[in-house]
Amino acid sequence: MSLSLDDVSRIARLSRIAVTPDELAATQNQLNRILHLIDEMRAVDTTGIEPMAHAQDVFLRLREDAATAPDRRAAFQAVAPAVENGLYLVPKVIE
Amino acid sequence: MKTVKQLSAALASGQVSAVELAQDYLARIGQLNPTLNAFITVDADKTLAEARAADAARAAGNAGLLTGVPVAHKDIFCAEGWKTTCASKMLDNFVAPYDATVIANAKAAGLVTLGRANMDEFAMGSSNENSFYGAVKNPWDLNAVPGGSSGGSAAAVAAGLAPFATGTDTGGSIRQPASFCGITGIKPTYGVVSRYGMIAYASSLDQGGAFAHTAEDCALLLNVMAGFDDKDSTSLEHAKEDYTRDLNQPLAGVKVGLPREYFAEGLADDVAAAIEAAVTELKKLGATVVDVSLPNTKLAIPSYYVIAPAEASSNLSRFDGVRYGHRAADYDGLADMYEKTRAEGFGWEVKRRILTGTYVLSHGYYDAYYLQAQKIRRIIANDFVAAFNDCDVILGPVAPTTAWNLGEKSDDPVAMYLADIYTLGVNLAGLPALSIPVGFGKSVDGKAGRPVGLQIIGNYLGEAKMLNVAHQFQQATDWHTKAPQL
Structure with a gap:
């Protein structure tokens, strides 16, 4: 499986990472080398094998439905790029 | 080079105070860090305040075994009030507002x-060259990489800038730098050390652990780090253990398995020789050697390099320039802000893994890549289960070669990935493993050889047994006492 330049642009868009036209060819080359490495496993017969999503058979624990975390909004927003009146500021998304 | 055990005794007897000890280490960091680049952030005022508090606790009769012992923390564990960067431009301005459980x-x-401690950006790398703050140098040879991703932690301990250090291991990131820097490093069973506040790379593989000169010191630090934590949904509900409890057990009757695939083509002769000498030493101590097989070892590489990037692409989607971290200065709308913020904030190895992960999870490719990788993960884990029917621990090399030169593989991600062959399987299976120094490789560029590490892999929750084997080896040999000339 080889990625075209269009494929790389599409993946970059899905990843929300700007890749400039200058960077595109080098990125394509390196991703294709990585995919070539990964492709080694595609031919392995895995019929009947249960996928292993996790290192252990984990079950999500449940806890009491009670508030446990204190209000630390000021501390958390102190590291935000842009806030006002306790709200995070982002570019306008709806005109 | 002082061990933690010796420092603990010196503090308890009043021979040295926590403040004096902190000052000694800070002075050595001041002297050597400009060369080694093992630390991203040093803050003497904060360190000395913690040391004074430790001395006060001791004066008040509230000291524990390790009160006042200094530690270096990998810059991946959130620590309230400390800049926590994960070695990324994305978090260059991030001062953590809370403590990771490991820090607490x-x-x-x-x-x-x-x-x-310095590291590969977001723990992605095997050489510590992928840091926004520059590469870490190997204290044994300043032309060599220290290994990664916990390269700063390993280099700091090896160079005597810290008596022990925390790290994380997703695909070998504790064992491989421990091996390259000639120290001891342990990655416990998945779920033993809490991931709360440990910045996530690949959540089903990430596991915190410890670096020190000796297995005994690693056991002491693991005693502090480990334990069930309800803030981590995958933390093991497992009673607190004393990891030092079996250190002094004799090795007579212990069965060590040598997987033939770990000694096959691709293993450098000098590494093989050092590992074989270590195995001979363990036999002298009473261990029995058995031949075992991990037939799908080679498949760990493609399986890992699908699963880890897939999880990374999801985990790192949180870095969007909205709630914390870097935000691009100029943008046109929300999507443009995300794309420019992430293009500027992430280095190329991180971008490659996010792009790879996005691709293998994308529509039409999920089954062929992600699901197939998870099935192979099961096959690899089953191989370990079968091997442990015949032995108590598995031994092998940590890496196919000793540390390579800075820059040697930095333009070739695939060459770097291939060097992870002996460490990835342990993470996929969720097993514990450690690395201890067992010698040096052949001379490089006319200079002394670089350290070789022996990997000891344990069964699930078999940390105490692994540490027992490592400690007994260290009682009979002196490789762990060797220090680089700096």
């Missing part, structure tokens, strides 16, 4: 933070 446990034990 270290504080509760009275450990004194010496600083924040």
